[in-house]
Amino acid sequence: MTDLITKPSRRSFLALTGSAALAACARAPEVDPDDPVTRYGFAPIEGYGPLVDGEYSLPPVPPQYLEWPNRRQLVFYEGERPAQTIEIDPYAKFLYYVLGDGTAWRYPIAVGRAGLALRGQTVIRQKKEWPGWQPTANMLRSQPEVYGPFARGVPGGLASPLGARALYLYRGGRDSYFRIHGTNDMKSIGNSGSAGCIRLFNHDIIDLYERVSIPTEVNIRTEADSLRLLGPTMSPRGVELPPTIVSPESIYGATEVGAEDPGV
Template sequence: MFMIGLPAVTLAACSSTRTPVTTEPRIDPYYQAMYGTMTNEKFVVQAMDLRRVDPQFWRQEVPYVTSERPGTLVVDTPNHFLYLVMEGGRALRYGVGVGKSEALVFRGTATIGRKAEWPRWTPTQSMIKREPERYGPYAGGMEGGPTNPLGPRALYLYKDGRDTLFRLHGTTEPYTIGTNVSSGCIRLMNQDIIDLYGRVPTGTRVVVINA
């Protein structure tokens, strides 16, 4: 009986496996709160899933040496960063998504000529021509809201008193932060554009660095 039972015992021992324990990286509560759900808005701003965005693109204060005066915005499109210059060689850095088309046309200096909360959005003629099925239905414009591509805030850049058609705005695709996207201007995570909107007034100098 022992001889008969032995193989079964041995087989059971050899076939047993341990289920590997996997744990997701722990996100600092500070950042969880920073990118949490915002219910004090006209429309609810959903919490950001930070696992989908590289931590280098989360809002943070960093060393930053520049000749630009504090309060200036510097948009570094090749590296997908936007800096709000601060005193003492520091800056508040935001991650951005960069458009492959319209955004790459502009470089140099401008000013924030207009600010808008939950802005209306109208696709450009080039966007409609390039993707008529996607953008054609909105040729007449789209009211602000959770599905609006500009997100909860927009900062409109002007040069010599004229609209450059270059915007800093939120997004419905926050996971594209840190990448070059198909269309649009400079997009930030929605919590970040709301934060930036509250920090910079109309007339703020903006420097756009392009490759």
């Protein structure tokens, strides 16, 4: 893998974790039309380096998780959604933030079982920094061995499965309980998992968070459209990973900082 910037073609990519994945904030970079890195190419590896967000610190994303196409990139947008909206391709494992000039910021994602059930149109009506998390009744019922130890919730902070930021998806004015969020499980990006919704590297959800206004429309690409737009070499992409089961002590012990967040 090199850091050479190449102009993309139009066909150019919640498992729980008990480790204290540290997180941080960087404002969305300005797009310089004369800079190939911000105009047509990957964010440099340095964009996934150590960052600080208040009392939290984010370690670098290991290089093995940033292999093409697992890095934030400005690309030609092959879809049909309007500017300042989001399109999610759960099959090719990409999220697009659409710009108004035929391009989009493309983020690699992981898609959990819940995320695969996401269909059609939703709207982001709420967003939070360092959100807390609590499993739903359906999660507790369907996978008690995974979610049971966390029934009382995980406070916002270092070990929250929602990572550094979360965008909350609504339908008809009601919370859909689907989320676009960060993750501490970096190896899941580009793959599917049994847990979670739509997950990004913490670095990427921080970047996306700064771009998103309230409300923002979100469209979920169909499997047929994913294959039509990206082709069989890109869609489907990734493998299904098993859930990572951790002890509640490792989660709650890691969230002393930020425990004042009441959670979700």
